[in-house]
Amino acid sequence: MGSHDDGDGCRGSDGHLMRTGFATGGGDGCIADARRHATAFLEQARADHHLSVSARALDLTQLVVSELVTNACKYAPGPVLLELRLTLETVDVMVWDSDPTVPEARIADPGRIGQHGLEIVKAVAQDLEIHREPVGKRIRARIALSDAPPGTTT
Known part of the structure; x- marks a missing residue:
């Protein structure tokens, strides 16, 4: 895990306080490993930058990581890359996989078993x-670090 900054504790040239990457081959335990990686990243953000990361933000980040990595491991051959980027207010969860097919959230159907992952991510993410990438696709979900509704100040 690594952080990226200008050396003075301020934002790096890309506007993020910290960023990290994690690669998995999609085998047993890859989803749990990705969740642990995301949790450690947010805990490091709390310690290194004294950011207030709500329990809800931590839970939602773990949920989004689980859903996106699960889908990538299930539907795409080869490796899955997880990248996390942190600002003062949000964490971006990005997952890349080798399948160029762009998924779409389905219409809510309580009778459908499974295939609710993208619906869930869309419901909990700010954005x-x-x-599509030159190879595969990249999905980015943005999660607020605080529990305040968007557009309010605390």
């Missing part, structure tokens, strides 16, 4: 973007 969700899906981009």
